[in-house]
Amino acid sequence: MQEIEGIVFNIQRYSIDDGPGLRTTVFVKGCPLTCLWCSNPESQDPLPEVTWRYTSCKKCGTCVKTCPLELITLDEDGVHIDRKSCDRCGKCVEACEAEALRISGKRMTVDEVFKVVKRDIDFYKVSGGGVTGSGGEILMQADFIAELFKRCREGEIHTCADTSGFGTKEAMEKILAYSDLVYYDLKHMDPVEHEKQCGQSNDLILSNLSLVVESEVPMVIRVPIVPGYTNSDENIAAIAKTVAGLTKEAPVNILPYHSYGANKYRMIDRKYQLDDVKIPTEEELDRAKQIIESYGLKCEISK
Numbered sequence: 001m002q003e004i005e006g007i008v009f010n011i012q013r014y015s016i017d018d019g020p021g022l023r024t025t026v027f028v029k030g031c032p033l034t035c036l037w038c039s040n041p042e043s044q045d046p047l048p049e050v051t052w053r054y055t056s057c058k059k060c061g062t063c064v065k066t067c068p069l070e071l072i073t074l075d076e077d078g079v080h081i082d083r084k085s086c087d088r089c090g091k092c093v094e095a096c097e098a099e100a101l102r103i104s105g106k107r108m109t110v111d112e113v114f115k116v117v118k119r120d121i122d123f124y125k126v127s128g129g130g131v132t133g134s135g136g137e138i139l140m141q142a143d144f145i146a147e148l149f150k151r152c153r154e155g156e157i158h159t160c161a162d163t164s165g166f167g168t169k170e171a172m173e174k175i176l177a178y179s180d181l182v183y184y185d186l187k188h189m190d191p192v193e194h195e196k197q198c199g200q201s202n203d204l205i206l207s208n209l210s211l212v213v214e215s216e217v218p219m220v221i222r223v224p225i226v227p228g229y230t231n232s233d234e235n236i237a238a239i240a241k242t243v244a245g246l247t248k249e250a251p252v253n254i255l256p257y258h259s260y261g262a263n264k265y266r267m268i269d270r271k272y273q274l275d276d277v278k279i280p281t282e283e284e285l286d287r288a289k290q291i292i293e294s295y296g297l298k299c300e301i302s303k
Helices: 062-066 091-095 110-127 138-154 169-176 191-198 203-215 233-246 282-293
Strands: 005-015 023-028 049-052 072-075 078-081 101-104 106-109 130-135 158-163 181-185 219-225 252-256 299-301
Touching: 005 110, 005 138, 023 110, 023 138, 049 078, 062 072, 062 091, 091 101, 106 110, 110 130, 110 138, 130 138, 138 158, 138 169, 158 169, 169 203, 181 203, 203 233, 219 233, 219 282, 233 252, 233 282, 252 282, 282 299
Parallel strands: 023 130, 130 158, 158 181, 181 219, 219 252, 252 299
Antiparallel strands: 005 023, 005 106, 049 101, 072 078
8 A cells, every 4th residue: 555645845853833842843845825924935836846045056057057958047146947847857956066956845755754753752742742734734735644643643742733724624624633733824804815915815714714613623823913914903803803703712823924934035036025024013913912812812922
């Protein structure tokens, strides 16, 4: 019987920001959303892709000469790849002596990932940690994540599903069956604004939110505060009202906007759209917290 494979772009051990305790976070490729503030843009493409690390590039032109399809160009701004036509053969990566070109994303079996995960099982037990599935969007690789979580549960390792909620009901149910905790993002309640900012409507997200609540799997609601986009009083209140109407048991975590992933866009020939957005002030974050708490919900501001 062939083992389930996933496409993983990072396995981060000793993580403290992706759930309780010390954790290993497994990041999978593929996301149907294109949030303007996404800090992992290399996760959106579901397949392995070539990334360009401009800080390492010698601008030698070897990659240009190596590409069998002649899809790479080099100018004063650096290396550019015709990504729509690229067949991801990896020959340019093999030829780059400076290691400026790399492949983001690797096909791995559940067994291969679990071998990495279980190395830190003693740390999970001591700290109350475990394994988090993140991305990208884990609902796009539901069979893989569900099987990994099943393996973790058999090994008494805590599991956390980090999701935007954008996926099918069947995908959500598969992962929920082996999840001990769900981190659920809510970005904007207005479907039109959600589509403008994230590339898709929020219909599936709200439908799956109800599904998670009904499953009684513990969950944490996470709300990104992006000035000029998600931080209006009306949107914060709409999110709080929606959550409170379903459950008062789920705490809400406010995630202050940051631009840590801005430089990654250049690595995949894309422009970061929010260069002019400033990080939210303490007053803005406190205001959002007060609005959320006014609906009877517990709320914390993440650092």
